[in-house]
Every structure is written in structure tokens, then in C-alpha cells.
Amino acid sequence: MTATAAAAAASTAARPPSLGSDFCGRKSTRLVSKLSHLGRPSSAPGKPIKPVLSSAVKHMIKSPSPSLMPALLDQVSAHLLGPDDLPFIVRELGHSGQWEKVVKSFDWMVLQQNLRSQWDKVTSTIISSLGRLGRSDWAQLIFDRAVGAGFGNNVFVYSSLICAYGRSGKLAKAVEIFEAMKVVCKPNLVVYNAVIDACSKGGDYPTALRIFREMLEQGMSPDRITFNTLISAAGRANRWEECDRIFAEMEERGIARDDVTYNTLIATYCRGGQMHLGAALMETMAKSSGIEPSVITYSTMIDGYAKLGLAHEAIALFQEMRNQNVEPDGICYNTMVDIHARLGNFDEAHSIRRAMEEAGFAKDIVTYNALLDSYGKQGKFREAMSLLEEMKQRGASPNILTYSALIDAYCKHGFHRDAMALFQDVKKAGLQPDVVLYSTLVDGCCKNGSPDEALALLEEMADNGIRPNVITYNSLLDAYGRQCLMVRKTFPKLRFFLLPRVTMLLKPSMQDDQQSLVDPKQKQALVLAAARVFREMAKNGVKPNVVTFSSILNACSHCASVEDASNLLEAMRVFDGRVYGVTHGLLMGFRIRVWRDAETLFNELTTLGHNTAVAFYNALTDVLWHFEQAQAAKDRHVWDKAWWHSEQQFFLDLHFMSVGSAQAMLHLWLLYIRKFLCQRRSVLPKYMSILTGWGKHSKVPGESAVKRAVEAHLLEMNSPFHVWGNNEGRLVCAGYQVQGWLMDTRTQRHLRLCDVRGD
């Protein structure tokens, strides 16, 4: 099939056998300017830089004020007559992140009549630099000034501007410029490639295909870059099967694949959780195309493993890379620093950071941000602050991600006021808060119970033209779904987002119906609120993902009746028939009919990463347990090592499980042990241990819902388990006692799981 045919089929195609692309939640939508000095040398090979300019540009970078630019340029104006001289200066200024100085260079240039012949070229470089710095606003301004002054109306300048918009994710603007340029000059291959890339970065794959078709209709021959860009576009849209087709079409058209092609395709596999496909391609690429896996290939796979929660594989592959004598680069080191920091292995993270510096890669803003984020998430504020201090001393200015990490850390640890104060600093620093930062704050407000601020933030977002995304909505849904919030009335001023007003925070530990502080009416209101958020997101064209569905399922767990839950589920039917079919089917007891689908779904959940799979599975099991569909709540291979044994002891580990999952797993374990006793006619070891830890609510010390639920359940079944010594999270019992209890006929009755609905 050709890409054109694929494009035609894309809109009408039946649902692919895998999870829908929107279902996957691991898509990074953040576009932060990348000041990469890595990779490209600052001058084209064979064109040596004039030493005068080299030292002049260093001076300009160090100069404290952009207003000194004209004077500094005047000093070297005699050396700026070559066509690459001024572009060199602009690029270097761009690399150092100083967009104001770039703009000043333009102002200076248009006053130099003798440089008139270079205006177009320099303008294009300036727009491109501003684009790389994420300042599409200034890129547009420069463009307007150039056109106003009667130059800059050529393909080079236009393509620079299109790219500038593309890099900041402003797809609509990129397309608008593209359409406008057609009146002035005919777009060439590069322009088409740039527009397709803008669609890719803007997350609009269908439009990318539309532009591609238009390009073919214009008789333009797509090149390797076009195809690489298309693969990237499909990859960002989580359409890895589509990528396979494009990859095949390249071959049909006789366009040679290069390292970028392979790396892009492997990246799309990683994004789609298809690590086996990535590994296979990496294995064969050298033989089939003569292209050896590079540090980029390895980094891609390493990060892919890590993002799926397979840190062990990631670390092993890094070692393998070293064994193959592929040297890590700055990005690769940063990836490893991040992996170890997330695991809490800060010693290892820092040792890798040191190796990075010894290898000649200075730590950059990404290194700092990765470390800061993990320190913050793990509550190591002292370390985070000292890192921030170090950044300050080294003159590395915090960017929007630095602030996001800190603000998130504050929110997650209950320092809500400090988070809001820091948010003010962001604005003071002249940084533009983006949807990620707003979502972090909205989440923080939901969890810390500052309702007015949460709603004010949504308004502020709207005022700044920042549309809430799936994560923003998920935070709200999560709050309602867990029933941590209480509802009072509708907030009348909110124009685009009619949410009930949230007034107070309830203890998240109050999960159990009987103990809940929320009266049934309030519960119902919360469930309705969740449903409303869900509809609101649909109305705004935001597609729910697996996290959304988990939250909906959590809300279902709080419905008074199975009918209410069923109604709530109905809403997700339009988005994903399969997920709906499985959850609804299991809830209603159509186990036989949906079981095959269910198993496929559970297997596919693994491709979304361990944490994602666990969250969904917890949410689903909670609903099933809540509505007494216990039989349906059985092992889905999500809990790899839920139980194990040593010589002395049997263990059941309920960490990471929700209340429902933990109870279902407890039953399975007890049944397994009973079977073990019956079949092998052997005896149990000395001790039996159930580890609950703090369960899902580890963030709220001392509020172990899982432990309390399991303890209560065991008590109900007259089990001899009891809390072990001063370890509150551990229930133990002597093996012989468990044996006696399990073989008792009264216990057997307790253990039998019956579904109240079923076929």
C-alpha cells in the first residue's frame, strides 16, 4: 500500500487490533527550545570562521545588555561583508539563547545599506534562530518588518518562519503562512517538508498526510527527508503500524533509508511500547542496510525501556552499548542520569554525571532538571535547593521545566502556598507558563483543596489562550473519581468549563463506603461531576486516554448502583468500544463472552508501561470488587511477583495494589496455597507473610487503606493473621495455623468467590 492509499484508508480503517492510539498516554506534547551545541559544528566544513568574528561573538555573548549590540557590530562591520559572516554571529547568539541580541542584530542590519544583498539570507537565519529558541512571536515580527521594508519574500524566509511555528507547535500558524506564501512564490520540496514537520510536531497526523497528498498532486517528488518526517509524524501520533507502511513505501519508491529513518522508526516502536520490534530492527539494520546502531539508536531504546518501567533492561542496554564501543553523548548520559535518579539511586546518577563531565559533556539544563525533578518527587528538598544554587552560580538560568519540577514537588508534598508563590516567580522571570505547568498547578489545587485557585487557573489559562489538554482534565477527573473533593455549586463566571465548585478536601483514606464521610447525595454529585468533566473534554475535542478511563473507573467504584456505574461507562463507549466492551462486560458478568477480548486488552496494557497498566488494572479491579464481581477480578499478569516463597516463608506482596486488587489477590493467594496443600500434601513453612506497605496511598503516611481493608477482610474470614510487631504494614501468621484455618470447611466457604451477576 502506498502512503497515499494509506492516507485514504486511515480515516475509514477499522479499529486496529491494538489499543487505539489515543489510548496511549505517554505522548510528550511539550515543545521546549533545544539549544543544541551538540552535533552540529558552528560552521560549515571547509569554511573556516574568521578569528576576528569568533572573538567578537564571544564578546557579544558576554555583553550584559542587548542594547550594546549595534556598537559591537559596528566595531566589526568591516569583517561582515562575506555572505556567511553575519549569519555566523546570529547563529552563535542563538545557540547561547540570547534572542534579544538576535533581534537587535536585525535592527542593525537593516541600517547597513552595504549589506543589502545579504538581507534575505540573514533574515532567514534570524527567523530560524528565533524559531529554535521557541520565539515564534519574534520570528513573525522580524518577518513582518522585513516584508514591510520590501524584502524577505522568498522561499528561504518563508520556510524559516514555517519551521519557527512548527517548532513551537503552532501548526495552524504554520499552515497559514504556507497558504500565504503560495500567493508570492511557489513552495518547493523543502517548504513542503517543513510544513509536514510542523504538522508532525503539532500532533496532527491527518493534516500531515493531507499536505503530503497535495505535494504529490503538485508533481513534487518526496525525498528521504519527507519520508523520515512522515514516519516521525505517524510515530508522534502513536501509529506505529502506519510507520511500517511508510517504511515499506520508501523501499517501493527506491528512496534509500538512512540512519535517521531507522532511528525514527525505532523511536515510534518505543513510543508504542513495542520494544521487541525495536530490538529486532536494531538487530537487523546493519545487515539489511549497512547502518550500524549509533548512540542515538541506543539512547532511543534505553529510554523506551525506561519509560515502560523496565529500568533493568534500560541499564543493561547501556552496558551493552559500552561493550560495543559506542560512546555515550550528552543526551545519552542525561537519559541515564534521569533513569537512576528516578529509581532513587542518586549515587549512581551522580557517578554517571561525573563520567559525563569527564567525557567532555558539560551538564546542561536537562541534567539539572532531571535531577531536580527526582529530588523533588522524592521529597529531597535540601538536595534540590543546593542543585538550584549550583545552577545559579554557574549562570544556568532555570527554564519552564525547572520551575515545573519545583512547583510539582511543592504541590506533591503539600506546600501549596509555596507552589503558588513560585508560579508568580515564573511570570516575573518572563517565562510563559505552558499547559504542562498549568496542569501541574491545577492538579496541585485539586489535591490540596484550594478550589477557587484551581478554577481561577482554568480561567487564566483560557485568558492566555492555553487550552486544557487531556492531562488537565485527567487531574480533575481523578479528583472527582477518587472522591477527595466536595462539591457545592456551579461556578457562574466560568465560561468554557462548567465545573461544580469544589469546597473542601476529604481524607483520601475514606474509601470504604461505610466509613465514608461523603453522604450518598454528595457522592452522587461527585460522580456526576466526573461525568461532566468527561463530557466537557469531549466537547472541547480532547480525546481521553487510558488515564482518563482509569479515573472513570474510579468514579464507577463510587456509584451507588451498578446501573449508575453502567451509565457512566456508557460515556466512554464512543471513544473506545473495546475498552468499554471489556469493562462493561466484566461488570455485568458477561465473562464468557468478553474474556478473550479482556485478555487481549490486558496484554496490550503492558505496552503502555508498567505504571499505566497497574493503574488501569487497579481501577478496574476496584469496580469489579465493589460490585461483587470478584470472580472476574483475577490475575492479569500485571502483578509479576505478587507472591513468592523462601525456605522459611511464604510472601504475598500487596504493594502498588488498590483496595480491590489487594483483596482479589489475597483470595487468589489463599486459593493457591490451599491447592498447594491439597496437591502436594506438604506442609507450609514456618511463617506466612502479607506485605501491604502503605498501598496505593503511600503519599499519605499513616493512612493505609489497603492494610485496613485486608486486615478487616481477614478478620471477617476468622483468619489467624495478625499485625507483625511494630511493622504496621505486615501481617503474619505461623504456617501450621494458616494450614489449619485454610483446610477448615467454614473457611472454604469464605474463599469461594461468587459473582452476583454472570452468564
Place this chain on the structure above:
DNA sequence: ATAGGGTTAG
């Protein structure tokens, strides 16, 4: 003037 790997939610 255009394409590939790293820092956000659950």
C-alpha cells in the same frame, strides 16, 4: 530554509 534520541499528569 527541512527529518532521529533526553527533562511534565495517572
